């Protein structure tokens with residue numbers, strides 16, 4: 001079965017499908033010609049769906065993407081640039097959470113939205129491990145502290161050792177600076193053969209964080225945990241990620257206890273205009 005079908009009765013030969021294809025896999029030598037897939041299309045198509053998604057006449061269909069699975073964009077439903085900018089500037093890393101759990105349905109919705117983040121070669125390699133039980137999040141915090149205790153004698157410098165000692169000391173006094181008492185943890189991992197695993201995972205988490213904020217939820221990167229999860233076997237065993245996967249990031253998730261009144265100042269963008 002052909003991966004790309006051009007429906008000539010609907011095609012206006014506008015050339016958009018050929019122009020947007022990342023691999024130039026649709027040929028249209030002139031505006032008089034109908035577009036047609038090149039012979040290597042099957043081999044090189046990354047299944048991004050752009051050719052079908054841009055066609056104003058639905059004159060091109062992809063075997064892998066039934067139209068029913070590709071909704072028409074309601075342009076009136078898109079937020080204004082000011083709204084998006086405000087959302088991005090007002091999002092904060094949340095470190096104080098309510099005990100109230102986030103329903104599984106909402107966690108699933110966050111992940112289902114974040115899967116639309118860009119990925120290298122559209123591989124969509126990100127695997128999600130959703131730690132939904134607060135007790136399990138605490139267990140992972142404890143395993144992370146255990147790892148940091150082990151790392152303390154190997155700390156690269158005194159500043160790092162000091163940070164480790166403070167975090168361990170807080171934990172021993174009942175203060176969780178690893179998971180911040182968040183009820184949930186969303187972990188992302190990738191298989192090893194991917195070109196940009198860290199970028200794919202971090203971008204997916206950035207999407208998730210922004211959407212979570214728009215839903216009134218709070219997130220925060222779990223950096224200590226992420227570092228521990230790459231090497232500390234008890235955490236790797238606990239996570240039981242798919243075989244060969246490596247963790248490239250994790251965010252805590254929950255209902256924020258406090259809101260923010262202002263947008264904090266950030267460094268000016270460091271730009272070299274060339």
Ligand SMILES: Cc1cc2nc3c(=O)[nH]c(=O)nc-3n(C[C@H](O)[C@H](O)[C@H](O)COP(=O)(O)O)c2cc1C
Pocket residue numbers: 091092093094095220221222223224225
């Ligand atoms: C890769 C990464 C790791 C982070 N690790 C932690 C962490 O372990 N604990 C924490 O409280 N915040 C962590 N953060 C959150 C940053 O401290 C936070 O983004 C920064 O202070 C700016 O605050 P904002 O996100 O509210 O703008 C991390 C952020 C990133 C991107």
